[in-house]
Amino acid sequence: MKYKMSSDRRSRRGRGAVLAVAALLAGAAAAACGGGDSGSKGVLRVAYYAASGAETMDPYDGNRFWPTINMVFDRLIGVDKDFTPIPELATVWEPNADLTEWTITLRDKVTFHDGSTFDSADAVYSINRMIDPEFDSPVRAVLGIITKAEAVDPLTVKLTLASGEADLPVLLADYRALMTPEGSQDTIGTKPIGTGPFKMEKLDAQGTTVLMANEQYFFGAPKVARIEMPNIADAAAATQALSAGQVDLMLTIDAKSAALFSDTSKFTVQRIASGDWNAIDFRVDQKPYDDPKVRKALRIAADRQALTDLVLGPGGGVPSCDTPVWSGDPYRWDGDCPQDIEGAKKLLAEAGYPDGIDIEIFTSDVEEHMVELVEAYQEQVKAAGIRVTLTMTDASSYWDNVWMMEPAFVDSWGQRPAAQVLNEVYRSTATWNPTGQADPELDAMLDDARSTLDAGQRTEKYRAIQQYLFENTATFVPYHKTLVRAMSAEVKGIEPVVIDAVRWEKIEVG
Amino acid sequence: MTGYVLRRAALSIGVFVAMAVLTYLGIAALPGDACTALLGKFATAGKLAQCRAEHGLDAPVLQRLGDWMLGLLRGDLGYSVKRSAPVSELIAPRIRNALLLAGVASLLAFPAAIAVGLATGRREQSKVSRAVDSTALVAMTLPEFVTASVLWLVLSVWLPILPAVTVVSSDDSLLDLLPNVWLPAITLAVLVFAHVMRSMRASVSATSRRPFADAARLRGVPERAVVRRHILPASLPPTVNVVAVTAAWLLTGTFVVEVVFNYPGLGRLAVDAIADRDTDLILALTLLGLGVFIVASFLADTVIRLLDPRVRAGVGRA
Numbered sequence A: 001m002k003y004k005m006s007s008d009r010r011s012r013r014g015r016g017a018v019l020a021v022a023a024l025l026a027g028a029a030a031a032a033c034g035g036g037d038s039g040s041k042g043v044l045r046v047a048y049y050a051a052s053g054a055e056t057m058d059p060y061d062g063n064r065f066w067p068t069i070n071m072v073f074d075r076l077i078g079v080d081k082d083f084t085p086i087p088e089l090a091t092v093w094e095p096n097a098d099l100t101e102w103t104i105t106l107r108d109k110v111t112f113h114d115g116s117t118f119d120s121a122d123a124v125y126s127i128n129r130m131i132d133p134e135f136d137s138p139v140r141a142v143l144g145i146i147t148k149a150e151a152v153d154p155l156t157v158k159l160t161l162a163s164g165e166a167d168l169p170v171l172l173a174d175y176r177a178l179m180t181p182e183g184s185q186d187t188i189g190t191k192p193i194g195t196g197p198f199k200m201e202k203l204d205a206q207g208t209t210v211l212m213a214n215e216q217y218f219f220g221a222p223k224v225a226r227i228e229m230p231n232i233a234d235a236a237a238a239t240q241a242l243s244a245g246q247v248d249l250m251l252t253i254d255a256k257s258a259a260l261f262s263d264t265s266k267f268t269v270q271r272i273a274s275g276d277w278n279a280i281d282f283r284v285d286q287k288p289y290d291d292p293k294v295r296k297a298l299r300i301a302a303d304r305q306a307l308t309d310l311v312l313g314p315g316g317g318v319p320s321c322d323t324p325v326w327s328g329d330p331y332r333w334d335g336d337c338p339q340d341i342e343g344a345k346k347l348l349a350e351a352g353y354p355d356g357i358d359i360e361i362f363t364s365d366v367e368e369h370m371v372e373l374v375e376a377y378q379e380q381v382k383a384a385g386i387r388v389t390l391t392m393t394d395a396s397s398y399w400d401n402v403w404m405m406e407p408a409f410v411d412s413w414g415q416r417p418a419a420q421v422l423n424e425v426y427r428s429t430a431t432w433n434p435t436g437q438a439d440p441e442l443d444a445m446l447d448d449a450r451s452t453l454d455a456g457q458r459t460e461k462y463r464a465i466q467q468y469l470f471e472n473t474a475t476f477v478p479y480h481k482t483l484v485r486a487m488s489a490e491v492k493g494i495e496p497v498v499i500d501a502v503r504w505e506k507i508e509v510g
Numbered sequence B: 001m002t003g004y005v006l007r008r009a010a011l012s013i014g015v016f017v018a019m020a021v022l023t024y025l026g027i028a029a030l031p032g033d034a035c036t037a038l039l040g041k042f043a044t045a046g047k048l049a050q051c052r053a054e055h056g057l058d059a060p061v062l063q064r065l066g067d068w069m070l071g072l073l074r075g076d077l078g079y080s081v082k083r084s085a086p087v088s089e090l091i092a093p094r095i096r097n098a099l100l101l102a103g104v105a106s107l108l109a110f111p112a113a114i115a116v117g118l119a120t121g122r123r124e125q126s127k128v129s130r131a132v133d134s135t136a137l138v139a140m141t142l143p144e145f146v147t148a149s150v151l152w153l154v155l156s157v158w159l160p161i162l163p164a165v166t167v168v169s170s171d172d173s174l175l176d177l178l179p180n181v182w183l184p185a186i187t188l189a190v191l192v193f194a195h196v197m198r199s200m201r202a203s204v205s206a207t208s209r210r211p212f213a214d215a216a217r218l219r220g221v222p223e224r225a226v227v228r229r230h231i232l233p234a235s236l237p238p239t240v241n242v243v244a245v246t247a248a249w250l251l252t253g254t255f256v257v258e259v260v261f262n263y264p265g266l267g268r269l270a271v272d273a274i275a276d277r278d279t280d281l282i283l284a285l286t287l288l289g290l291g292v293f294i295v296a297s298f299l300a301d302t303v304i305r306l307l308d309p310r311v312r313a314g315v316g317r318a
Helices: A002-033 A068-072 A120-131 A168-172 A235-243 A255-261 A292-300 A304-312 A341-350 A370-384 A398-402 A418-426 A440-450 A455-472 B002-029 B034-042 B045-054 B061-073 B087-122 B127-141 B144-158 B174-208 B211-218 B223-252 B255-260 B266-275 B279-307
Strands: A043-045 A077-079 A085-087 A090-095 A101-106 A146-153 A156-161 A198-202 A208-213 A226-230 A249-253 A267-282 A317-319 A357-363 A386-392 A408-413 A475-488
Touching: A068 A198, A068 A208, A077 A168, A085 A090, A085 A168, A090 A168, A101 A120, A120 A146, A120 A156, A168 A418, A235 A249, A235 A255, A235 A475, A235 B144, A235 B255, A249 A255, A255 A267, A255 A475, A267 A292, A267 A370, A292 A341, A292 A357, A292 A455, A304 A317, A304 A370, A304 A475, A341 A370, A357 A370, A370 A386, A370 A408, A398 B034, A418 A440, A418 A455, A440 A455, B002 B061, B002 B279, B034 B045, B061 B279, B087 B127, B087 B174, B087 B223, B087 B266, B087 B279, B127 B174, B144 B174, B144 B255, B174 B223, B174 B255, B211 B223, B223 B266, B223 B279, B255 B266, B266 B279
Parallel strands: A043 A226, A357 A386, A357 A408
Antiparallel strands: A077 A085, A090 A101, A101 A156, A146 A156, A198 A208, A208 A226, A249 A475, A267 A408, A267 A475, A317 A475
16 A cells, blocks of 8 residues: 555656656666566466575474475375365374374385485484474474384384374474485585475575476476575565566465455455464463453453454454464364453452553564554453553564563464464463463363364364363463465466465466 | 875774774673574573574673674674674675665766756756755655655556566676666665755855856856856865765665665665674674765765865865
8 A cells, every 4th residue: 555655646746757767777677577577487486575594494493494395395294275184295194092103104106306215214204303302393392292203114104192192193284394304404404305396496595596396296297397486575575576576476465465466367365364373471470360360351351353353454363262273273162252341340350459450561563463462452451440551672582581471471373283282382381381371170171182082072172172261361362363365366276275285286377 | 195094094993993892782782682583482591592602692792892803803704693604705795786776876866966956056046946956855855665666666567667676686696686776776866866966056056156256257257167167166075075975875874775675785684683683794784884984984075175275275174
C-alpha cells in the first residue's frame, strides 16, 4: 500500500522529468531486463529475505539455511496435505506393542547426489547427530526421545525410544530431520550432498544460491531445471522484486502487502493456516502468577478474535483457547473461550485483588507482532481491572535476558506437531518451559497420550490435555498465524498448504 | 602547505583513535553480544560460554580493545563472528559497490547541480528560478523511501525498464552490478542535486550582488566573462564544502536506499552489524566512515585553498 499511495501523490508532477532520465538510461536497462530474466522458463526464482550471514547447509545446526535444506535433503517420513505421515526415504514403519521400538524400512536404490547409495548406515549416522547431546542440535528437542538408532541390515533401521511415542512418524517428519551421508559432519555445511530433488550448484546465502534439478530423484525428475534464491535484504524489497517480476515466489509476505498482488492474471496469493503462534507467558514462580485464579483471570479477560484481527489483520490468524496445537493438527481442541470480563473480575477478587491488579509485561520487536500483542491486550483487559504496563526491551538480548527471566513476557514459537509442542514447551522437565510451570498431572497425561496406540483414543486424550491447559496454564495463547504466500501466476504445483507439505519437485514455472 | 598537511594528519589520527575507543566502549555497553545474536532464542548458558571463549568475548573490554588495535596496526581488521569471515573479505566488495553507487550518483547530480545553481542564482527572482528552487526544496524534504518508491513504481513496474531490486551477489562483477545501480543512484542523485543546487544558487546570488562583480561590469567586462572569472570562482568554495560532505554521505549514509533497492553497499552491512553486535565489523565500518569524512573534508579544504587566495593568505580565516 505504501508504494501505491506515494506514487499517486507524486507521479503526475514528476513523471516528465523521470521519463526523460529513464530514456537516457534505456540502454543500460535493456541489459538489465533482457535475456533470461523475462522468460525464466525452467527457472524458479525464490526470494530469500531472512539472511543472517550465519547460514549453513547442516540441517541439524541452529543456523540451517531454510528452505534450501528441504530442496537438497529428504526426511525419512514426510507429511501429506492433511499432515498425516507419508513415505519419503522410509517406506514402512512399524512400532512394537508398547511403542518404544520402531522398525523402519528404507527405500531401496536411492542414491545421494554424488552417486553413493543411501542406506541404514547413513540413517543411523544422521539420527545420531540429531540426538547427540554434545552437538545439541535444535532437532534434539523433537527427536530427543530416541535413545538408540541401529542398523539391522542395509535397508532396516531400529529406533529405541525413552518412552512409548505413537507419533514418532510425525516427529520424524520435522523439516530438519533430514538424511545426510555418513561421516559428512565437517563438510555438509558448505558442500551439501543429499538425496533430494535439487543439487547444490552454488551456495551463497548472502548473494544468490543456485540449485540444479536432480534428474535421478526417486519421486521423479523435478519440473523445474533450476532454482535461484537471491538474498533480498528485507520483505518489502522482496515484495518489490516480485511485483516487478524479478522473482517468482515469496514463501511468506506481510498480510498487509497482499493487496499488491490482487491482480490474479499476474499473481497467485495463498492464505495458509499455520502453526506459528505468539503467547504471553506468566512465570508461576513469581507473584501474583503463582495463583491459578490470577492466571485464568488474565487469560479469560481477553477477546481472542478481536485480538487476532487487531494484531494480525482481519483473516490474519485463527484464534486459540490457549492451546499451542494449531488448527491443521488432527489433535487440535477447538474450545469455546469468549471474553469473560465478569468472570475475570470475580477470579481476581477471590485471589485477593478486588480492586483490580497491576502487571508489567516485557516485550521487544525482536519478531513481528510481539509488541502489538501487548498493546492490544492492554486495551482489552482494562475493563476487567487489569492494568498492564508495557515494557520495551532491547531486541538483541531479548531471548537471553528477558525471555524466561522476567515475571511476564511475550513469546513466539514456530509450528510444531502436538506431540512435540506439548512436550517441548509444557512438560515439567522441558528445557524451554517458559513459565516454569511443573505439573506432574500434566506430565502423566502427556505420557499416557503419547503411548496410546489407538488413534481415536489418542486424539481424545490430546484434546483433554488442551482442555486441561485452558483451566490451568500460565501461557496465554491467543492465536495461530495465517501465512500469506505470493507467487507469479506462472508458478504452478504449489498446494496451499504449510511448507512442510510442499513438494519442491512438483513445482512448475510457465 | 606541508605544515598544514601534517597538522591535519595528526588531528585526523587523534580523532580516529578517539572514535575507535568510543565505538568499542559503546558496543560493549550495549545489551547482548555477538554470541547472543548468533545463537538466538535457544542459546544455552553452556553454548554461550563456549561461543564467547571461542571468539575471545570473555576477555575484559580494554584487553579486547588493545588486541584489536594491535591487529589494526598489522593491517588486520578482525573477524566477523556472525558471518564467519575476516572483516576485510566482507567489506572489500562492499567498498567497491559503494564507490560505484556514489560515483554514479555524483556524476548524475554534481555537474548538473552546479550548472543549474549558477544559472538560477544569477536570475534569482525569475519565475523559472523560483520554480526550480521550490521543486528542489520538495525533493530535499521528501523522505528517501518515498522518492525511491515512486521511481521503483514508474521505472520498474509501469514502464518497466530498470530492475526493481538488486538480485546479484555483492561480489559479482561490476558489469553484473551496473544495471542495478541506476535506481538507487537516481534516488540519491535527486536528493543530492537539490542540496548542492540550492547551495550553489544561494552562493551565486550573493556573489552576483558583491561590489567586485558590479565593478567588473562597469569596467565593461562582458557578462559571460564576469561570471567565469569573478562570480564562479568566488561562489564555488561554499559549494565545494557541501559537495564534500554530500559525497562522503553518498559513500556511507545511504542505508535507506540500499535497503529499498537491496543494493549491497556499506550502509546496510553497518546496520546489520550493529544488530548482530558484530564488534570488529562495526568498528571497521565506523572507522571507514570516519576516514571517508576526514579525507573528504581535507580534500574540500585543499580545493578551497587553491580556489580562494584569501584562504591561502590566511585572510578571513578565524
